[in-house]
Amino acid sequence: MKTSLLFQHNYEASHHVVVNQGGTSSGKTYAIEQVLFTLACQNTRQVITIVGQDIPNLKAGAMRDAQSIVSHSPHIQSMIRTFNKSDRVYEFHNGSIIEFKSYDDAQDAKSGKRDYLFVNEANGFSWDVYNELALRTRKRIFLDYNPNAAFWVHDRLIGKEDVQLLISDHRHNPFLDDNTHQKIESIRNEDEEQWKVYARGLTGKVTGLVFTNWLLCDAIPQQARRLAYGLDFGYTNDQTGLLEVYLQNGELWVNELLYETSLTNQDIDQRMQAAGISKNTEIVADSAEPKSIEELRRLGWNMAGAQKGGDSILNSIDILRRYRINVTRQSTNLRKELSRYQWKTDTTGRPLNVPTDTWNHLIDPLRYVALNKLKISSTGKMRSRMPWKAPVVQQDDVMGLA
Numbered sequence: 001m002k003t004s005l006l007f008q009h010n011y012e013a014s015h016h017v018v019v020n021q022g023g024t025s026s027g028k029t030y031a032i033e034q035v036l037f038t039l040a041c042q043n044t045r046q047v048i049t050i051v052g053q054d055i056p057n058l059k060a061g062a063m064r065d066a067q068s069i070v071s072h073s074p075h076i077q078s079m080i081r082t083f084n085k086s087d088r089v090y091e092f093h094n095g096s097i098i099e100f101k102s103y104d105d106a107q108d109a110k111s112g113k114r115d116y117l118f119v120n121e122a123n124g125f126s127w128d129v130y131n132e133l134a135l136r137t138r139k140r141i142f143l144d145y146n147p148n149a150a151f152w153v154h155d156r157l158i159g160k161e162d163v164q165l166l167i168s169d170h171r172h173n174p175f176l177d178d179n180t181h182q183k184i185e186s187i188r189n190e191d192e193e194q195w196k197v198y199a200r201g202l203t204g205k206v207t208g209l210v211f212t213n214w215l216l217c218d219a220i221p222q223q224a225r226r227l228a229y230g231l232d233f234g235y236t237n238d239q240t241g242l243l244e245v246y247l248q249n250g251e252l253w254v255n256e257l258l259y260e261t262s263l264t265n266q267d268i269d270q271r272m273q274a275a276g277i278s279k280n281t282e283i284v285a286d287s288a289e290p291k292s293i294e295e296l297r298r299l300g301w302n303m304a305g306a307q308k309g310g311d312s313i314l315n316s317i318d319i320l321r322r323y324r325i326n327v328t329r330q331s332t333n334l335r336k337e338l339s340r341y342q343w344k345t346d347t348t349g350r351p352l353n354v355p356t357d358t359w360n361h362l363i364d365p366l367r368y369v370a371l372n373k374l375k376i377s378s379t380g381k382m383r384s385r386m387p388w389k390a391p392v393v394q395q396d397d398v399m400g401l402a
Helices: 003-009 028-042 055-060 063-072 072-077 126-137 152-155 178-189 190-201 267-275 290-297 314-319 332-338 363-373
Strands: 016-022 047-051 080-084 088-090 098-103 112-117 137-145 163-170 214-217 226-234 241-250 251-260 283-285 303-305 322-328 343-345 351-355
Touching: 003 016, 003 163, 016 028, 016 152, 028 047, 028 063, 028 072, 028 088, 028 098, 028 137, 055 063, 055 126, 063 072, 063 098, 072 080, 098 112, 112 126, 126 137, 126 152, 126 267, 152 332, 178 190, 190 303, 226 363, 241 267, 241 363, 251 267, 251 332, 267 290, 283 290, 283 363, 290 303, 314 351, 314 363, 322 332
Parallel strands: 016 137, 016 163, 047 098, 047 112, 112 137, 214 322, 226 283, 251 322, 283 303
Antiparallel strands: 080 088, 088 098, 226 241, 241 251, 343 351
16 A cells, blocks of 8 residues: 555554644545554454545545545455445454444534544534544544634644644645646645645635734743733623733734633732732733722732723734734634634625724733833834734644745
């Protein structure tokens, strides 16, 4: 059986969840299924479930690949006892099975347990369906998808200790002909964003984002100067958001500290003490909450209200868009907000000069710090301004290609 580098990485994976994010024709589905057939042959009485959005998708994609794998491997053929076309189940002489399934909802997904799970085109599933399947999988879970936009895999899985991320593209597929490689690369001539998704396997960006000038960083540089902490009050439905903001070489460095609902001011006091925040350091908070600011001030904190004024939202956004913003990897909720904070649109879809009032419980305190600590001079130019071209958010190139 001829295999690729992507097969090797999936076969040798040691994490419980292996996420295959990839561009078109990277061979991720084929490689994962080769791994599953290999595991079924090597180990007795394994239950392997390959899940598709629906039966037509399974037949056109994962099942067709499975048939190709079997037809090109006499060894695998010799290991298979029967294939039940109606039930879509391969049965092996050693008692293992590979089944192709589709589930209507989370309740339906509660049926059955397995050793290995493969969720094909995972961005077509809800988190609830995936979670029910994952809870009933004993050994390892494989997922694949084209990263047209961020979804629950990015929010809930990537970055966890038991999750491995593999990013692949057509260059990792040794079985593609040159004409197909060239065709995929030519996407760049028409649409740069689609080229990033389909030719490089990078996560696409939601259109109309307010902030595109941010990157991931591993940590705040030791020599960076802390400007202040930013605090936004929430309670029942809205999170209380707290972050720290630093400045170095004309760039902002931001780290998330708190993102939680149902916190009283006393709870916030305890959380800030637990985070090791010095009571001498300034905390810029929502000036619309003077009572909360005063309560925390009486508890010894150096509180200041955000200097909002007229058009403060747009002014603070304008300030922040003039900087490169480095966001720590541990700031998962801030990263989520930055990836979703959009301009409102009119009925024709045309963006308006007004941001949505959602996904902003950490962006708002970042704005408060900008209003108080990063003022625009009378000439209209930003102090410490750095020329900046909007970046693509960095992602680990796990497969080793630039």
